[in-house]
Structure formats: structure tokens, C-alpha cells
Amino acid sequence: MLKLFVRMVEAPVLGSLIMSFLKKQNKMVEMLQNTVIPEAPMFKPEFPPQDFNLTNHLYDIKPDAEPSVVIVDEERKPEDRVELALKCLPHYDPASCWSGDSLPSFRYWKIRDYAYAYRSKLVTPSMVAEKIISVIEDCNYHKPPTPLLISFDAEDIRKQAAASTRRFEEGNQLSILDGIFMAIKDDIDCYPHPSKGATTWMHEVRSVEKDAVCVSRLRSCGVILVGKANMHELGMGTTGNN
Numbered sequence: 001m002l003k004l005f006v007r008m009v010e011a012p013v014l015g016s017l018i019m020s021f022l023k024k025q026n027k028m029v030e031m032l033q034n035t036v037i038p039e040a041p042m043f044k045p046e047f048p049p050q051d052f053n054l055t056n057h058l059y060d061i062k063p064d065a066e067p068s069v070v071i072v073d074e075e076r077k078p079e080d081r082v083e084l085a086l087k088c089l090p091h092y093d094p095a096s097c098w099s100g101d102s103l104p105s106f107r108y109w110k111i112r113d114y115a116y117a118y119r120s121k122l123v124t125p126s127m128v129a130e131k132i133i134s135v136i137e138d139c140n141y142h143k144p145p146t147p148l149l150i151s152f153d154a155e156d157i158r159k160q161a162a163a164s165t166r167r168f169e170e171g172n173q174l175s176i177l178d179g180i181f182m183a184i185k186d187d188i189d190c191y192p193h194p195s196k197g198a199t200t201w202m203h204e205v206r207s208v209e210k211d212a213v214c215v216s217r218l219r220s221c222g223v224i225l226v227g228k229a230n231m232h233e234l235g236m237g238t239t240g241n242n
Helices: 002-010 012-025 028-034 052-058 078-086 111-119 125-139 154-170 213-220
Strands: 181-185 224-229
Touching: 002 012, 012 028, 078 213, 125 154, 125 181, 125 224, 154 224, 213 224
Parallel strands: 181 224
Antiparallel strands: none
């Protein structure tokens, strides 16, 4: 019956009549026309205005590029590119989120918040690592289990965090990204984790020998890689519900 219905719907004239009837019966057109969505249909990020003469000396700007987009020179080292990209951001005022020893009740902590906390010795990457490991492990005991990561190694996270903590103690941090924790999508190589692409078989036919280029660049900037994040099978959807 399903195959027959699909054939009827795919028929040139009959299909459009069936779809029109079904939409009318389910009041789909009426529902869409009368639905009120309180949010704007699109969020447009606002970039700070840039002095072309200044940025022309700092960056490789293409003549036909958008005026609000800066193209960072691909030939530079990843650490240098991060530093140049940082200059494009608005001024960071720690007073807006830090007030003495008290912390706000809730906040989406960003990269520069962590960087400030590390440099001010309010917290260390190793301390943050223990919190992250605790959360990841706790999720595995939920019923049903709700793992945040499909592949992670607690000892490897501790090792990376300890190295980052030492760099901050010695004043040798690699970049603004040093000590920042990131998960890598399961279709991007991050050694020694397998790349499964959310399948049950891909890692059996393709082994991971080294990091993908983007991952190796993150490592060189001091990023702490916590493991592989799940995804929809082979990226063929958006829900991740395989």
C-alpha cells in the first residue's frame, strides 16, 4: 500500500491533486499562513567597523572581498593567525563578567573568559579538565545513557591539561586558545580516536594514523582535545538520532 501511494503521489497530475487535498485536510496552508513566530527569521552578526588602511597592513585583503570580512594570510603559523583574528574582536572587558571573587549565577563562558581566568590564576586547565571529565562520566550512568562524547580518554585529557597548566605557570602559553577544551566531530580525524562518522563500520576499513590538518593546527595553538562528538550517520541528517 505504501509503494502504491508513493507512485500515485509521484504521478505528474494525480500527485499534485493528492498533495493539495492532504494539505487542505490537515489545514497545513492555513496553519502556515496564520502562524506567528516571535523571533526574527535570521540573526545577522554585527562586525565592528574596520579601518581599511590598518587592516591592509595586518592582513591579506582581497580586492573583491566584503568590507566586513578579513582574510587572514594562509601562509602564517596557526598561532599567528589566531592572534591576528583576535584583533578583529571588540575590546574584552573582564569587569563585565568578573567582579572580585564572586561569579555570576550563570553565563556562557567564552574563549577569552577562560583565557583571562587562566592568566589571572583564578583557575587552571587541569582544574577545568577534572570538571569536564566528571560531567562526561556522569552522563554515562543516566538511564538511558546520554554520552556527551562517543570516544574520550580521561587520562589523555589530564595529560593535555597538565601540559597546558605548566605552560601558564612558566608564562609560555602558545596562544589565546591554550587550555581551551574542544570536541572534534566524528568525521574529522583526531588521533588516536577512531573516525566512525557515526557508523558502526567505518573505523574498521579506515584507520586514523594522524590528526586532520585543522586538528593539528588546533593542537599547535594549545587546544585541549577532549574526544569525538557524535553526529548523524555520515552527516546525512541533522538530528543525530540514528
